[in-house]
Every structure is written in C-alpha cells, then in structure tokens.
Amino acid sequence: MKALPGIDRIVALICILIGAGYLAASFTITQGSFGDPLGPRIFPQILGALLTLLSIVTLVQAPAAAGPATPGRALLAIAICGALVAGFILLMPLLGYPLTSFLLLAGFLVTLREPLLRAILTAAGLTLLFHVVFAMLLGTYFPETWLEGMVPWTR
Numbered sequence: 001m002k003a004l005p006g007i008d009r010i011v012a013l014i015c016i017l018i019g020a021g022y023l024a025a026s027f028t029i030t031q032g033s034f035g036d037p038l039g040p041r042i043f044p045q046i047l048g049a050l051l052t053l054l055s056i057v058t059l060v061q062a063p064a065a066a067g068p069a070t071p072g073r074a075l076l077a078i079a080i081c082g083a084l085v086a087g088f089i090l091l092m093p094l095l096g097y098p099l100t101s102f103l104l105l106a107g108f109l110v111t112l113r114e115p116l117l118r119a120i121l122t123a124a125g126l127t128l129l130f131h132v133v134f135a136m137l138l139g140t141y142f143p144e145t146w147l148e149g150m151v152p153w154t155r
Contacts, residue, residue, distance in 0.1 A: 018051065084108060087100075087107075098127055
C-alpha cells in the first residue's frame with residue numbers, strides 16, 4: 001500500500017489528542033475501597049499514556065510530507081476506526097470486555113487491510129493475552145455481563 005504524504009503526522013496528532021483526553025478522563029475514575037493498591041483506573045491510565053507516548057514517537061519519526069496529504073481512503077480508515085471505538089464503548093456493557101476487545105481489534109486490523117484470517121487470529125491472540133495479563137495475573141476486575149454469565153470459562 002502506497003503511503004500518503006503527511007498522513008502519519010495527521011493520524012499521530014489525532015491519536016495524541018485522543019490519548020491525552022483518555023488519560024485525563026481516567027483520573028476521574030474513583031479509586032474505590034477494594035484494598036487493591038492499583039485501583040480500577042490503572043488500566044485506563046496505562047492505555048492513555050501508551051497511546052499518547054507512541055503517537056508522539058510516530059509524530060517525531062514520521063517523514064516530512066512531500067506534499068499536501070490527500071484525504072481519501074486514509075481518512076475513511078480513521079473514520080471507521082473512530083466508529084469502532086464508539087461501538088466498543090457502547091457494546092462493552094452488553095457484551096463484556098473480552099468480546100468487545102476482540103471485535104475492536106479485528107475491526108482495526110481489517111480496516112488496516114490485514115487478511116481476514118490473520119486479523120481474526122491476531123485479535124483472538126491479543127484478547128487472550130490481555131485477559132491473561134489483566135484478569136488473571138493482575139487481578140483486574142471486569143464486570144460480568146449477561147453474555148459472559150452464560151459462558152463458563154469467563155467466570
């Protein structure tokens with residue numbers, strides 16, 4: 001796929017704004033009183049900080065634009081990714097974290113033109129990795145949804 005001039009910088013700037021906003025919003029999450037030293041806001045803070053940091057790195061490393069950025073397909077991909085994030089936010093209370101994470105990651109990968117089978121396998125592997133790290137190793141609490149209550153291995 002031929003890169004569009006300047007699109008890396010545009011996407012990096014958009015992601016910096018999203019990451020910084022997400023990070024700022026994560027500080028409004030109440031700590032709770034579960035006795036957990038990390039608390040419920042550590043995961044959103046890590047995600048917001050990583051998105052912001054990696055976007056800054058992309059902005060610095062992106063080659064200078066050879067000409068004006070052409071919107072076309074790249075801006076459509078950005079809009080689709082934004083819709084995927086909105087769908088993730090709306091569907092998470094209904095479908096739960098594992099399924100919505102899988103759908104979000106698979107959607108991102110398909111939007112970025114990964115072959116469908118590779119996108120599905122990568123999304124499944126990353127979702128499993130996130131579940132193992134955050135739910136099993138770090139003991140992060142994810143609320144159970146009606147769908148997860150029906151699947152025994154999610155309990």
